[in-house]
Amino acid sequence: MIEVINYKKRSIVDMIKSNRKFRMIIKNYDLYLFLLPTLLYFIIFHYGPMYGVQIAFKDYIATKGIWGSPWVGLANFRRFFNSFQFQTVVTNTFLLSLYSLIFGFFPPIMLALMLNQVSSERFKKFVQTVTYAPHFISTVVMVSMLFIFLAPRNGIVNVIIKACGGSPIDFMGSASWFRTIYIASDIWQHIGWSSIIYTAALTNINHEYYEAAIIDGANRLQRIWYIEVPGILPTAIILLILRSGSIMNVGFHKVFLMQTPLNLPKSQVISTYVYQIGLRNADFSFATAVGLFNSVINFVIILLVNKISSKVSEVSLW
DSSP: OHHHHHHHHHHHHHHHHHOHHHHHHHHTHHHHHHHHHHHHHHIIIIIGGGGGGGGGGBOOBTTTHHHHSOBOTTHHHHHHHHSTTHHHHHHHHHHHHHHHHHHHHHHHHHHHHHHHTOOOHHHHHHHHHHHHGGGGSOHHHHHHHHHHHTOTTTOHHHHHHHHTTOOOOOSTTOHHHHHHHHHHHHHHHHHHHHTHHHHHHHHTSOHHHHHHHHHTTOOHHHHIIIIIHHHHHHHHHHHHHHHHTTTTOOOHHHHHHHOOTTTHHHHOOHHHHHHIIIIISOOHHHHHHHHHHHHHHHHHHHHHHHHHHHHHTSOOOO
């Protein structure tokens, strides 16, 4: 019996030693130890909570727990699809994300391209500092600044409007202004930080391309269009795919803080709707179903965008 156990142990050890992947893991064990905290983070906070997704298919009762709650199948999803707010929250979420993607995707690229043409390092660092700084402003402070600057009576924007002979506008209380304010403030806050990755991509372009273009008589605009834009295009496509995958995910905090009863028809998105019905109304099953619907839509979109990108530009995530 002991000989059989020893034989099995030797067989396992020999198998591990003969396997190249296991040998590489054992040889570089210290590198895998560095990955361990990250792996644990995703397992605990991202994959572990997926256990609760089954609540979407049940009539969750806290006293009975997840397993003890009765199964209702797709009833919560049908309830959401048939609700009067379905079209409103889906449309608001999609349009707000789409407009943010369209109007917020290109400004960081343009900023990186313009900074790459600046010869003065001092001026370049000044512009980078000014554009990077708003990124570190908290969402609460950012929204508070918006309410102060856009106040109908003494906000600086309305003061300028009244000085020019116009009538004051209640920006934060107007549904028609909500998307414009959200997108404009988002661009101002993140344009500098988002341009960092494009600036890094521009530094990897071989300077021999510039020298050859100058010899051939290419002007500055031609060098930007034929050298720099193709140089950062793969990076831009990858970031576009990643952002497209979250097109139905609108940040909860900023939208929630900007919401008022007057702009609710345009500011009610899926994340705030889930908060309202899930936490405030304690309808956990319905809220989980809405959140799962949102995640599935994002997953399908990222698959489609990645597939289209791989066919058109041969650049994709996988």
